Amino acid sequence: MLTSSVVNTYPLSSYTFGTKEPKMEKDTSVADRLARMKVNYMKEGMRTSVEAILLVQEHNHPHILLLQIGNTFCKLPGGRLKPGENEIDGLKRKLSSKLAANSSTVQPDWQIGECVAVWWRPNFETIMYPYCPPHITKPKECKKLYVVHLSEREYFAVPKNLKLLAVPLFELYDNVQRYGPVISTIPQQLSRFQFNMIHP
């Protein structure tokens, strides 16, 4: 029987932030994105993507690190697996590509923890569900969210075209308009965890 898992959370001030070269979005519109998804599906089959929930604390309340593109759209760090790539290895690769310095000497040792959510895209459309809907035998994407356990100190290099934000759970909760269905229900998916707030 699994009761609760513990996540150590350190203050935002424990971490240092720098910048690196921009990581441009591959698509400039939702339509482009869905078209590229279709092309890739024809070549490689169902897309599997992995995303990370990185937690810090401020005033003893958990905050999640989100990458902001432009002034509105926020996303979790992560991305698409290569065909056949292991989820854990792929998430580490994506985290390093999005958030680590390019020099290989200071790569964070990403501790990939619990899978907390799985979302399915039944069609080449934006809508996703937290289950594979009945009668859908060939879903187009499966997206998995993992808790990543951060060390007490870490250096993040943020691509220049993005902003890294620490957003409190109370801001995400019940805020589907601003954060979308996947990110706005992270507070519910983390509710079973015990947060061990560390004040170094």
Add this chain to the structure above:
Amino acid sequence: MLTSSVVNTYPLSSYTFGTKEPKMEKDTSVADRLARMKVNYMKEGMRTSVEAILLVQEHNHPHILLLQIGNTFCKLPGGRLKPGENEIDGLKRKLSSKLAANSSTVQPDWQIGECVAVWWRPNFETIMYPYCPPHITKPKECKKLYVVHLSEREYFAVPKNLKLLAVPLFELYDNVQRYGPVISTIPQQLSRFQFNMIHP
């Protein structure tokens, strides 16, 4: 690293249902309920309640068993722990009281599984959050939801004033108007599980 947990789900037709004497609600209004909560809080401190997610399948899609009171309000089977009572023991006691025959010979062997959600009530009000809000040092209630792993066969005795419904995840999802914030986000909280649909 915990990836996914497996839940065996059996067809609804595997289970048999009977009735037993009514279990009346202790309160006839929300105001009564909150007033009783306050009285109990003064005597015993924070209320801890435990609720069960019982899963069955129909057409290979997971369904959750909900108790319906009257024609609209639905709730999960469960209830309040006695002061000092262990969560697992308390949930077994509540499940037997709500869903088992009164004869002690056929008590189901409730297999309490993973805690999937924890909700907090900061004040003597209906609103709850999936975290203890900042600055709340004395929450009034903590409600925990557990997956309960059903056996292949089971007999449920449903109190005569209640109906037991098997509601599909796709009906609960994004349906806060009908099921409230706790029950309508169960699909997201279960998304990390692998459902092993068994066809006996």
